[in-house]
Amino acid sequence: xxxxxxxxxxxxxxxxxxxxxxxxxxxxxxxxxxxxxxxxxxxxxxxxxxxxxxxxxxxxxxxxxxxxxxxxxxxxxxxxxxxxxxxxxxxxxxxxxxxxxxxxxxxxxxxxxxxxxxxxxxxxxxxxxxxxxxxxxxxxxxxxxxxxxxxxxxxxxxxxxxxxxxxxxxxxxxxxxxxxxxxxxxxxxxxxxxxxxxxxxxxxxxxxxxxxxxxxxxxxxxxxxxxxxxxxxxxxxxxxxxxxxxxxxxxxxxxxxxxxxxxxxxxxxxxxxxxxxxxxxxxxxxxxxxxxxxxxxxxxxxxxxxxxxxxxxxxxxxxxxxxxxxxxxxxxxxxxxxxxxxxxxxxxxxxxxxxxxxxxxxxxxxxxxxxxxxxxxxxxxxxxxxxxxxxxxxxxxxxxxxxxxxxxxxxxxxxxxxxxxxxxxxxxxxxxxxxxxxxxxxxxxxxxxxxxxxxxxxxxxxxxxxxxxxxxxxxxxxxxxxxxxxxxxxxxxxxxxxxxxxxxxxxxxxxxxxxxxxxxxxxxxxxxxxxxxxxxxxxxxxxxxxxxxxxxxxxxxxxxxxxxxxxxxxxxxxxxxxxxxxxxxxxxxxxxxxxxxxxxxxxxxxxxxxxxxxxxxxxxxxxxxxxxxxxxxxxxxxxxxxxxxxxxxxxxxxxxxxxxxxxxxxxxxxxxxxxxxxxxxxxxxxxxxxxxxxxxxxxxxxxxxxxxxxxxxxxxxxxxxxxxxxxxxxxxxxxxxxxxxxxxxxxxxxxxxxxxxxxxxxxxxxxxxxxxxxxxxxxxxxxxxxxxxxxxxxxxxxxxxxxxxxxxxxxxxxxxxxxxxxxxxxxxxxxxxxxxxxxxxxxxxxxxxxxxxxxxxxxxxxxxxxxxxxx
Amino acid sequence: xxxxxxxxxxxxxxxxxxxxxxxxxxxxxxxxxxxxxxxxxxxxxxxxxxxxxxxxxxxxxxxxxxxxxxxxxxxxxxxxxxxxxxxxxxxxxxxxxxxxxxxxxxxxxxxxxxxxxx
Numbered sequence: 001x002x003x004x005x006x007x008x009x010x011x012x013x014x015x016x017x018x019x020x021x022x023x024x025x026x027x028x029x030x031x032x033x034x035x036x037x038x039x040x041x042x043x044x045x046x047x048x049x050x051x052x053x054x055x056x057x058x059x060x061x062x063x064x065x066x067x068x069x070x071x072x073x074x075x076x077x078x079x080x081x082x083x084x085x086x087x088x089x090x091x092x093x094x095x096x097x098x099x100x101x102x103x104x105x106x107x108x109x110x111x112x113x114x115x116x117x118x119x120x121x122x123x124x125x126x127x128x129x130x131x132x133x134x135x136x137x138x139x140x141x142x143x144x145x146x147x148x149x150x151x152x153x154x155x156x157x158x159x160x161x162x163x164x165x166x167x168x169x170x171x172x173x174x175x176x177x178x179x180x181x182x183x184x185x186x187x188x189x190x191x192x193x194x195x196x197x198x199x200x201x202x203x204x205x206x207x208x209x210x211x212x213x214x215x216x217x218x219x220x221x222x223x224x225x226x227x228x229x230x231x232x233x234x235x236x237x238x239x240x241x242x243x244x245x246x247x248x249x250x251x252x253x254x255x256x257x258x259x260x261x262x263x264x265x266x267x268x269x270x271x272x273x274x275x276x277x278x279x280x281x282x283x284x285x286x287x288x289x290x291x292x293x294x295x296x297x298x299x300x301x302x303x304x305x306x307x308x309x310x311x312x313x314x315x316x317x318x319x320x321x322x323x324x325x326x327x328x329x330x331x332x333x334x335x336x337x338x339x340x341x342x343x344x345x346x347x348x349x350x351x352x353x354x355x356x357x358x359x360x361x362x363x364x365x366x367x368x369x370x371x372x373x374x375x376x377x378x379x380x381x382x383x384x385x386x387x388x389x390x391x392x393x394x395x396x397x398x399x400x401x402x403x404x405x406x407x408x409x410x411x412x413x414x415x416x417x418x419x420x421x422x423x424x425x426x427x428x429x430x431x432x433x434x435x436x437x438x439x440x441x442x443x444x445x446x447x448x449x450x451x452x453x454x455x456x457x458x459x460x461x462x463x464x465x466x467x468x469x470x471x472x473x474x475x476x477x478x479x480x481x482x483x484x485x486x487x488x489x490x491x492x493x494x495x496x497x498x499x500x501x502x503x504x505x506x507x508x509x510x511x512x513x514x515x516x517x518x519x520x521x522x523x524x525x526x527x528x529x530x531x532x533x534x535x536x537x538x539x540x541x542x543x544x545x546x547x548x549x550x551x552x553x554x555x556x557x558x559x560x561x562x563x564x565x566x567x568x569x570x571x572x573x574x575x576x577x578x579x580x581x582x583x584x585x586x587x588x589x590x591x592x593x594x595x596x597x598x599x600x601x602x603x604x605x606x607x608x609x610x611x612x613x614x615x616x617x618x619x620x621x622x623x624x625x626x627x628x629x630x631x632x633x634x635x636x637x638x639x640x641x642x643x644x645x646x647x648x649x650x651x652x653x654x655x656x657x658x659x660x661x662x663x664x665x666x667x668x669x670x671x672x673x674x675x676x677x678x679x680x681x682x683x684x685x686x687x688x689x690x691x692x693x694x695x696x697x698x699x700x701x702x703x704x705x706x707x708x709x710x711x712x713x714x715x716x717x718x719x720x721x722x723x724x725x726x727x728x729x730x731x732x733x734x735x736x737x738x739x740x741x742x743x744x745x746x747x748x749x750x751x752x753x754x755x756x757x758x759x760x761x762x763x764x765x766x767x768x769x770x771x772x773x774x775x776x777x778x779x780x781x782x783x784x785x786x787x788x789x790x791x792x793x794x795x796x797x798x799x800x801x802x803x804x805x806x807x808x809x810x811x812x813x814x815x816x817x818x819x820x821x822x823x824x825x826x827x828x829x830x831x832x833x834x835x836x837x838x839x840x841x842x843x844x845x846x847x848x849x850x851x852x853x854x855x856x857x858x859x860x861x862x863x864x865x866x867x868x869x870x871x
Numbered sequence: 872x873x874x875x876x877x878x879x880x881x882x883x884x885x886x887x888x889x890x891x892x893x894x895x896x897x898x899x900x901x902x903x904x905x906x907x908x909x910x911x912x913x914x915x916x917x918x919x920x921x922x923x924x925x926x927x928x929x930x931x932x933x934x935x936x937x938x939x940x941x942x943x944x945x946x947x948x949x950x951x952x953x954x955x956x957x958x959x960x961x962x963x964x965x966x967x968x969x970x971x972x973x974x975x976x977x978x979x980x981x982x983x984x985x986x987x988x989x
Contacts, residue, residue: 019903
């Protein structure tokens, strides 16, 4: 028989039994009994129809399945009846499972999963460090690279630089991010090209025909994934260049947005010691450890310093560091991720505590129901089975919601750039953790759901039935475990709240940081002039013209250009000599900004001393420089820097300091200001290694800056219709994205803390309301004996305060210990900031009190007559 | 009506199936008839509630030993669910009968060994 025929069979059985019963009745009547007696006699002879039906169902072989369906139906009915309990449980479960899974998935992709390069575990980045200035990531110069590449610790050492190019032909001009690598660039990573090949050694030679390797993204977007692209010629900055290969999707080094790679030629005899533009990447030999490599690097550094004594001149504190690629990529995210993971762990704990206390309270409620069922002959197994099914139904609903939540979050994370995860292959929902969270929350539900049921079915059901669901407050034993759970919950919530409070405090401090410039009403956009059409001499002229044209637009207050905007990625820096001092006494390194005269006005940077640069100077050979306060303080402490002279090297002219401008947060709100030099973009520019063709246009407007973009673009078109603009953004947006590393954890932790607070409130309320409901009888007796409403209120509130105080103290203690691990994420907030600790404690106390007050008020309003009558 | 003092026992586990099959050997019958027949032929010795027949009947049907069909009763104007023995059921009856025989002989040999010798 098939199970869907059960209903029909059941009707059939019903009819059969009825006809038999009727027949029996007729026979009894024929024997001379009255109608009524006959009916009784027939039923006696027949037996219990329900039992017979059940036994017959068993004979059909679907009994287990039927019972299961029946239990599921019953479970749904029970949950509907207790919709509050069901909803809270389901929400708790979904938050617990969903949030845990999402965050762990992120952690997994950031910290645990290997990078998608064959050599990934052995790939390292190499940096110069300079302890006196706290500089940890100084790029290398060509002579340095030529020394380091001879290292015995690595299989390959490659140098690369990054920049931009304009791709023309085959559609609109496109701005592309390029990376130039030395011969071993691809060998370091070990990734083979998807199509074609990577560079050959002779293509690295200067003067060889230009070649390029495309990224998967550019190949898809611009060349429609055509396999014929290999061998074809493309136009980069107006120059013809042959495509030799395409890299696979997983290869996104050195950054996510890289579009193509070109060979970088470095002369073995290069002597440009002062030009630090090369990033180094290398793969360790299989037998070499990180520390061995580090000490070898130090030896090589010594050799370099001896080779160029004039340049390094006893620079104490110069060092070299080797760090694994993964650490380089996620290193600054690690504390964030770990704190978030701890936060999520607490969330899961709170969720489980909530589920546990809800189940315990519900178990008490069901005592009578279970006793009744036991009295009617239900076996213990049958009752446990029922509770099990109910738990499973609840779990499936909550878990299903949690899964949806996790899927949505992972999708969102892959779309935002809060966490730079695309380079690591994106966040994938981690099924192991999903399973872990599911099992943990399910077992909690089962443990705390089954235990009371087991106890209830074991105990003498007589007592339970007699008690009639009205426990005196005396049966405290059952209350104790619940109040312990509530206190735990309060403690956990306080830990999370403290974490969130500290992050919010840091965020507030960051937002309050004086930037040194005014980000309001400024629009910025980047453009790169193609080398083929713009000589360096024409470059300066072009930018002059562009600024003049934009200045003519209504609503424009100031226009300027700069090579690197503050807070984005200030990377160009250079060392300099100070007049009158031997160049080997100090390593002077400063960010180099190439600007136009109006830059300070456009950015709203204050002049502290001297004067700004002017348009006339731009037409003359470079002779003046502006420095920031930090540089002035470091180089000329206590003396007036105006009129002092510096130069970038022996081959460079001396430049007079004509002005000192206010420090700005050039590397982000939470980073100390670094020394900075401002050079004018003159017709005969100074530093050939800075890409002068790529500049950012900075326009200060009198109204909403976004509205100016199209007008500015129009003016640009008049000058050069083939020039793309990119990275259009207001200065405000740049500032705001520069603090996303604090904002993201602050937001997430706050979200956790709010959820935890909500869960704790629900937990406290649930347990408290339950205690009140259970004590109605006792309250009635107390009132009948003369207790006042106020006394009852105090009695219950007192209990709440006790829980809150005990849980709060435990939480505070735990928080004080745990938040120390957050130190690196905080900004101008001590981990034990008393104001924040006080604030979060106050918030928690208020919430706990509120959660207690509502049931306590209900207790005080109990009508003693109704309560006692209700027996 | 049962006579006072007469001994009555419940059915031995597993024998009900055999009794039903044997009853149906005479021809199709509905539940009530089967119950009455077993009670009457055992001289009211085998005591059972009619209702307990049905789980057994449905089990036999599930196994394919009997088939069931709603049919008009010959003596009155009403439909009953008539059970009849299938070919498979007939074979099963033979099997159960022989098993029962072996069983009762075995029991007898244990209980009355002397009778066996004589």
